């Protein structure tokens with residue numbers, strides 16, 4: 001099977017690059033090889049490469065900056081996924097795309113299911129929701145996998161930020177009024193790949209039948225404050241920490257251009273039941289991610 005992966009240098013894309021060779025020949029594209037905001041080039045590239053599986057992990061993920069770079073955000077998050085879905089349909093390929101918990105407004109107090117009505121609060125969430133709609137209109141054998149609070153131990157993730165802050169500050173304040181499901185990028189790439197491998201023999205047919213939106217995230221939920229506590233507790237180099245006080249704070253103490261939903265945990269039962277897989281608890285995945 002020939003696989004085209006978009007967004008190879010991102011948190012999730014990097015993990016897919018490691019694992020996808022078990023499924024077939026991988027053509028991994030980063031921004032340098034293909035700018036996904038160049039819609040014509042996306043279409044042309046897919047036409048030339050003729051993959052049987054397209055995985056899109058590219059996205060405009062700077063949630064605050066998206067409020068300013070509206071047009072580019074829309075191209076990358078809303079229009080480009082539609083073009084990919086259409087190309088996949090034309091060439092008989094499966095299309096796997098990722099969306100976000102930020103499509104919800106966060107007024108629920110129980111984890112969101114796929115049947116809850118989205119109501120995004122910021123440009124990023126709106127653009128990702130439009131991307132979902134465009135895929136549904138243009139696509140055929142597609143999965144839209146909504147995930148939340150993605151982290152890796154590479155780059156500028158929340159986990160690495162907390163570890164960095166804890167080495168520079170004696171006191172840290174982290175918001176306790178934002179709650180969701182932390183998701184390890186490696187776990188997400190692994191679970192997606194497992195689902196694809198299990199259905200490999202008849203992938204196009206199965207994904208066509210089961211097409212739609214699924215929630216896939218670390219199991220359970222927590223606040224950013226509690227998450228930070230766990231990050232510090234699992235730090236393999238704890239002796240390097242200088243932090244003495246970790247205090248809960250309110251989002252209003254840290255105003256940002258984009259409003260975040262207060263509660264955006266995802267109920268992943270539909271994915272688990274449909275594909276016969278069990279997603280690990282967010283706290284177990286974090287422990288594994290942080291093993292020095």
Ligand SMILES: NC(=O)c1ccc[n+]([C@@H]2O[C@H](COP(=O)([O-])OP(=O)(O)OC[C@H]3O[C@@H](n4cnc5c(N)ncnc54)[C@H](OP(=O)(O)O)[C@@H]3O)[C@@H](O)[C@H]2O)c1
Nearest residue numbers: 009010011012031035036058059061098100147148149150
């Ligand atoms: N991060 C989260 O907390 C979170 C939460 C919910 C859902 N998601 C979704 O999960 C998916 C994966 O997220 P992630 O955390 O892996 O994101 P990420 O680390 O920010 O990676 C996104 C990748 O997209 C690439 N990209 C951006 N604009 C591009 C362009 N014009 N052309 C080509 N590539 C471009 C970036 O390239 P550069 O490396 O060159 O910048 C980056 O490698 C995305 O769909 C995201 O919306 C993420």
